[in-house]
Structure formats: C-alpha cells, structure tokens
Amino acid sequence: MILVIAFSISSKGQQIEKIKWEPFNVATLNKAKEKNKYILLHLAANWCHWCHVMEEKTYQHPEVINYLNKHFIVCYEDHDKRPDLANRYREYGWPATIIFNSDAQEVFKEAGYIEAYEFLSILKDIKENGGTNHYASKKNILKSSGNNLSKIKEDLYLLIDTVNGGFKSPQKSLDFEMFEYAINHQNETIFKKWLTVTLPNSLNLLDTVWGGIFQYSTHNDWIHQHYEKLLSVQARYIKMYLWYYYITDDKKYLDAAIKIKDYNERFLKHQDSWGYSNAQDADLVKGVKSTNFFKFSDKERISLGIPEIDSTITTEGNAKLAESYCYLYAYTGDNTYLEKSANIINMLMNNYVKNRGLYQHVLNYDHPEALADQLSMLKALITLFKFTNDTLYLNETDRLISAIIKHLWENDYFLSFRATKGYIEPLPVISENIEAGRLINFYAKISKKKDLEVFPEKILTWLCTDDVYNEMVIEPGIISLSEEIKSEPFTGLYVISSSEDNEIRRELLSIPKFYYFPLIIQKNYLDEDKKELTKSFEDDVILFCTSNFCSQPFFEKEELKINIFRLLSLKN
Template identity: 40%
Template structure:
C-alpha cells in the first residue's frame, strides 16, 4: 500500500458547464467523483484513495478532478444512480464517457485505471437504448407486459422478503404492485408479509428511523445512513399495510420513523433536512456505535446531518405526513405537511417550476416537479384548498410542455448542465402514471395521450430487455385502461362525516384514487339530483358514468372502497 499524505487532496473543481472547455484548453480528461454526505464508502475513498500521492500525481498531470454531491445534483443523479455511491465517471474533453465505475476503488486499482484511460481514451458505447417513437401493436405490448411480469416475480425473495439480490430493502413500486395484487395471489401475500416483518431489521430501535438497506442477502448487515426519502417511503408503506391488514406493528414502525424525522431531520424553518451520515467519524464503520443506547451515543457524538432541503425528498415526506396524519388521526402531521410545502415553494420554486434545491439552480429536474405535483394534489385532497390544485395544474402543464423530448420519453432535466439530458426509466414511469392521473383530475385528454406515448416508449422490446424489474409499468398499464375511483362527501348540514371521510380517503392505500367534498355552492350540475335526494350528509363513490349507493358511515364507506379495490385485481 502506498504511503498516504492525508493533508493532500485533489484540487476539486465543480462539474459545471465550463468544465469541458477548460479540459480542452489544458488537454486533460475530466474525472467526476459523485458521492454523498452520508455515504460511508464515499468517505473511505476520499480518505484513502484520493489522498494517495501517486493518485494525486496522476490527477494533477492528466485530469481535471471534479467532486459533486449527488443529493444536490439531481441532473447527475438521474443519469448515474446505477453507478453509485460513490460513482466515478471519466470523460474526454468533448464530454464523451470513457469510464463509469460503481463503488469504492482502491488506490492500486484506481492508478491502473487512470493510466489506462490516459493511454487509450476510447469513448464507451452508449448504454441508452435509442428508440424512435412508434405505435406499438397490442401483441408487442402484451409481450412486453408478460416479460415484465416474469421479471417482477423472479426478482422477489418470497421467503426472506425484499429482492433476491445482495441488498435487502423494500422498493415502493414493487411493494405497491404486490400490495394491489395479493388478494388472490398467495405468493404475493407471503412476500408482502415477509418483507414488512423482516424490514423491521432496518429500523433503529434506539432513535427510530429506517436505515437505507442491508447487504449479504439478509436484513442484518446494515448501511447506517438515514435518508429523508427512505423515511418517507417506509412511513407510506407501513401505513398502507396497517390500513389494509390492521397490523399494529406496521403503524408503530411508521410512527417511529416519523419521530426520528421530527428529532433529527425537522427544519424549524418549515422543511426537512436531507439525511444523516452513516458514520460518526467519516470513513470508520459505525457498527458498534449503533449498538449503543441513546445516552452512550450522545457521548460519542451524533452522525452529521445534511441540512439541505431538496424538493423531491421534501415532497415525498409531505405525502408521508398526510397519509400518517390520516392513518393515526394526528393532525400535527398534516400541519407539518402544509408548512413544508410553503417552505419548498418559497425557497425552491424558480419561475414556472421547482429547482431541486436553493443552492444549485442551473438545471431543473423532472423528478422534483413530478413529486411536487403529487404532493400538491394530496394536499388539495386533505385540505380542499383549491390553491394546491391550481399549483399542481401549473406544474403539470410545465412538465408536459417542457420536459417532453418529442422522442417518446421525458427528459430527466433541462437547463445549463455540462451533460445532455436523457431519459431515466423510473422517472418516465412516474411521469406516465401522473400524467394519466392528471388527465382525470383536470379533465384534460392531452395528458392521457402523452401518458400513452410514454407508455409506448417504456414497453419497447429493446428497452424492456435492459430492465431488471419495473412493476410500475405494469401498474401504469392498468391505470391507463381504467379511471380512478372518486369518493365524494355531500355536505348538507354541518360537518358530520367530514373528518372520518378525509381520514379514510387519505389513508386509503392507493395512488389511483381521488376524493372531494361538495356543498350546495360547489356541487356540479350533473350531481344536483343526487345531492337533493337526502337530508343528511352522505358519501358516494363515483366514476365518470356511475355513482354508488349512498353511504352514511365511515365503516360502510371503508368496506365499500376496500372491497372494490382489492377483490377485483
């Protein structure tokens, strides 16, 4: 091992729009170290590999070394998430990728790679599948769906829960599809149960909160970072599982994660902080630390908090707070969701869209703006404040008009970035489903047409071949071929049923669902006769062409919507 001089580090540059011009002038390659504040192996590589004098010599001579935080740079994350973290990408001066490496790289191996690239700077073949827009046939679409369904089932660890990969965690889209189809599928029922029960191994039993994942194909080898987005995901999943199966442990896990967020990630100004580091001392594994009780942890110090507030992660937490508020009846979570939305709108909105954060606004990402629309629509459903619905409409108009590539997919980011925006499959699935949902919410057919176009791109056989598992595409197909159920509370007098209706609707475990309240001044003309049929408040569930019989109790309403949702899949 080479002798280290830890006081020496690369002359890190920002990876900005001018970096390739600088590389051309200096006849150098560009190296991008894309890490995260919370990432243990990023710390290790920065402490060991990047302080090696031989590495530094090579970097200074032949490279411009750039370092960025992937949490801050959504434009980079959308393209390189599969290679992190840390992700190491090397470019030539024209911006062509020469190398993409995932994870920690030792000094000796890194030196060999750096020398090899200087000697032979050959661009890598692109890993983006080039697909021209085309009208897919029914048979080709069905073939793609069959392939995706097989991949979905083969990805599951039925006995152990989670995926049958080395990393153990629950992915939301996988959970959602299994959740929606488990009623008549014993395999998915078993997988759901084992996943939820075993995921408790990711929970911090002292401070609460959920660690990001475990390795070694079990739930016992933890990576100790805690990300806001991870807390939001598990709060939502645990609440859904609780509501569907009346599992008190699941609700307890959700509340524990929320208490952790309140203690460590709650920004008094209104938003939420981004994450907490995996390490107490950067680069040193914290396994023994996380075995300690609260008092002993405090004595040794607290892992650093990244106090940035990013749009997509905060929007996801807004959703989680609303759902948890409805599941528990604790209105303080809803109040926090309202404050958080106001905070993000004040600090991260720029012109007609939302930037990822307040520090880096050179590019605007699809992911952030999709997340904002979803959170605004859920806030509208929770508060019936039309301002949220209006904001959602403004942003979905921007998404549809600005991010569409005219090649069948949505571009992951726009703006002044050193690299060209391309497609991100996960973001396109989200966009497809949201645009279709918005076509119903806003009665705007063009959003459904765009959603269908994106779906055609996502089910192209050449693209499907590259996927491991994408159950969100299966969910998108079902949603594109039906309409969301809409629950309506008709208020005749006072507020009877209002609280129960909102809590039942907002905690109902489904994305493709809507709820609203009508009074004598807001009832649409086609519902006049129905509204006047009863003297007391009542609930109906409607589609465009149908309304259920009236329901006069919370229990009757919940029995109806749960039976309709989970007995027909």
C-alpha cells in the same frame, strides 16, 4: 468555485500534494475541451460509508494524487445536491466514478470503492488507450422482440423474493412501486405472500432507539444494515407502513411510522425553519463502520456524538415528506401533520420556483432544473389537493405540468434535467418517466383534460420498446401505468352537512391507493348532477363512482372499510 491545491505536512516534514478538486459544470467542460484533458467525476454522498473510505484511502494515495493532478481534471460533486447527475448514475451506486473525454463523452463508469492501485491502472489505461481495456458497459446489448409489457410482468414474478422478501438481490429494502403493486394485486397469492414476508422483515431496518429507517441491508438479508438515513427514505416508509396498517390492522406498522416521524422531528427538522434536513451520515467517524455505535442506548450514543447531518433543504425530499405527513394526519387525526405538510409545500411554492416555472433543487441552485424535483412536487400537490380541496394546489399542479412539458419533454419521454448549452446531454430516466406518466395520467383523468393523455400513452410506448426493456431490471410501475391508462380512477364522493373533521372523512383519505380521488363536498356546494344523485339521502352519504357507475350508498365507517377493499381491489 474551484478548490485550490492544498498541502499537508508528513511526519518527515514534507509537503504532500492534494487533489485539485473542481466543480462539474459548463466551465469545467469547456476547460477540458481547451486543454484536451479527460475529466474524472467523483460523485459521492455525504452520508455514504464507502464514499468516505475511497476519499480517505484511494484519493489520499500519493501516486493517485500525482497522476490525477497531472493528467486529469478532477471533479467532486455531492449527489444529493446534484439531481441532474444523481439520477443519471444512480444504477451505478455510490461512490460513482465517471470519466469523460474532452468532448464530454463517457469513457468509463464504475460503482463502489476502487482500491488505489487498481484505480491507477484504470487511469493509465484511459489516458493511454482511451479505456479500452477497462471500460465494460453495464447495458445489455441484446435485443428483445414481442410483447415487452408481458415480459415486464413475467420478470416481476421471477425477481420478487417470497422467501426473504424484497427482490432477489443481495441488497434488501422496501421498494414503494413494488409494495404498491403488491397491495393492489393481493388477489394473486404470490403478491400476498410477498407482502407477508417483506413487511415484517423490513422492520429490521428500523432504528429501535432513535427511530428512522436505515437505507438498506446487504448479504441477502435484513440484518446487515447500512446506517445512513435519508429524508426521502423516511417519507417513503411512513406512507408504506401506514398503508399496510390500513390493510392488516396490525398496530406495529402504525407504531413504526410514528417512530420514523419522531426521528424526523428530533434529528432532521430545522429548529429555526420550516424545512427538514436531507440526510444523516452512516458513520460517526467517517470511513469507520458504526455497527457498535448503533447497538448503544440513546444516552450512550449522545455521549459519543451523533453522525453528521446534511442540513440541506431540498425540494425533492421535503415534498416527499409533505406527502407522507398528509397520511399521518389521516391515520392519527392530528391536524398538526396536515398543517406541517401545507407549510412545507407553501414555502417551496413561494421560494423555490425559478424563472422557467420549474422548481430548483435547493435555494440558489445554479445547475439545470431536475425532473425529480418537479415530480415530487407534483405528487405532493395532488395529495394536498385531495386532502384539503384547496384549488391553490390544483392550480399549481396544472401550471407545473405545463412547465414540465415545455422544458423537459422530448418527443416520446421526459428528459431528466433541462438541456443547457455546453453541458452534458440530458437523457431520459426510466423510473422518472414512469412516475411522470402516472401523475399526468391521473391529473388528466380527474381534470378532464384529454389533451394531456397523449403524454402518458407515448411514455408507455417508449417504456415498452426493446431498447428500454433491455436497460431495465424490474419496473412494476410500468404495469401500474398501463393499467391506469386503460381505466379511470374511482371517486370517493362524501356528501356532508358540515365542514367539521370526522372519522369517515379521514377514512376516505386513508385509503391506500394513489389512483383514487376522494371528493368531500358540503351539500350546499354540490353541482346539479351530484344533487340529483344524492337528493334521496337525508344523512351524510358516501358513494364510490366512475363516469358510468356508482356503488351502493354507505353511511357508517365500519361498512365503508369492508366495501373499500372489495370496490378498490385491495383484498379478496
């Protein structure tokens, strides 16, 4: 829908023209081509402080308004509702300002707040000169040579911050891929040290009053928080804190995960629905920093109101939460979390699949389906199958992988969204391809579908090319992918006499490792080869196996955990 011109009344009674915002879609691109006009895309987030500031100041400036309305087609999109755009421009930050020529080719892109007169200068240069004075590509045009996989690992050692935690960057947050790589390589002193610095510091991002994790901190420390709370970030930290609790036995990380869960249930859960809201705004008053607000008690905050909540139910965010709630069940023994997880995924399966077999980002989504939503669903489906042994989720995993390959695969990589006639060209996103490679590789190994193994192998080859290497900053997931392609996941085989829940079963499900498959089977349902393997054991037994190796048998929870660390390389 095109937004009509709006007017406001100034103190002198004059009408002030407002920007004519339009949606960014095929129709708008066609309009730009017909009128030979540039398109400006303001890609913002409804929880983003600097987005609010730019909308209140730059886009309210009369000269900016007049120039844009006269010379540009101006589009506004909420990046949380448009993953086809969000993942394409994520590295540029929010707000992202992107300008296209009439042929839908990018001529300018910039991250963050732009002051009005600087913005006017950029707009005029683009209109008059095509942007030659202002546009500076952020891509490194230098070419590398040699073994890029080795260089990616060298970069990892150089860019992790073992003094302050996180990466050597002004922004501090806890990256899941880096955390996962570190816990899988604690035999290397540098990663063990990084964990012992980063995890305690990351707790500064936890809202001690309401719970929930703030997205990140600036100033190269962990105490200058940006106060937005995103559902996907809450899900990520729940899982990381639970995993770190498993490794350290430090209860403050379990408590932190529970506080995040409590925030989700109080503020993000739809009271009349199965789903969870997308995010909560950083600002109580849009464009005004909420530093003082977040120092108040619960009662004081509530008396002032709460920052706005974006109630959108997305596939990506809810699937990630479902995955993390599986682990909450394993670590607490409360079956409610597993039920919530299954309910979320069942509702997405029943309501969010489009005609092509891909998941839409939100209900009634009329834009190209995005790879990010498919990957979040894949991981949740695999996790639910691990936890429930319900083949419903395994079959949906198989079906979804086939749909992803059919509609999003392009020679050596996956495209970030489905190609659509008349729309901008879809491109591959590095982080998405890492995740796709790892998920498909895992499924190929546990399902014995060797024909699928070609996809992660091709992705890894593409990720290690010079062009891709020169685009990335730090990607520990590439190293994880390379290690997983060369190995098979351990299977934690637990042969039980009854289907009742117990501590050993949850211990197997709690193991902080993605590339691992817990297989819990009642004795009377064993395959012949597994019957032969376990026939000499009268009691319930646990074995860790690959295709050519099985561990010694374990019978008690205490001996199990000690040996898990050794067998799965989680600790020295």
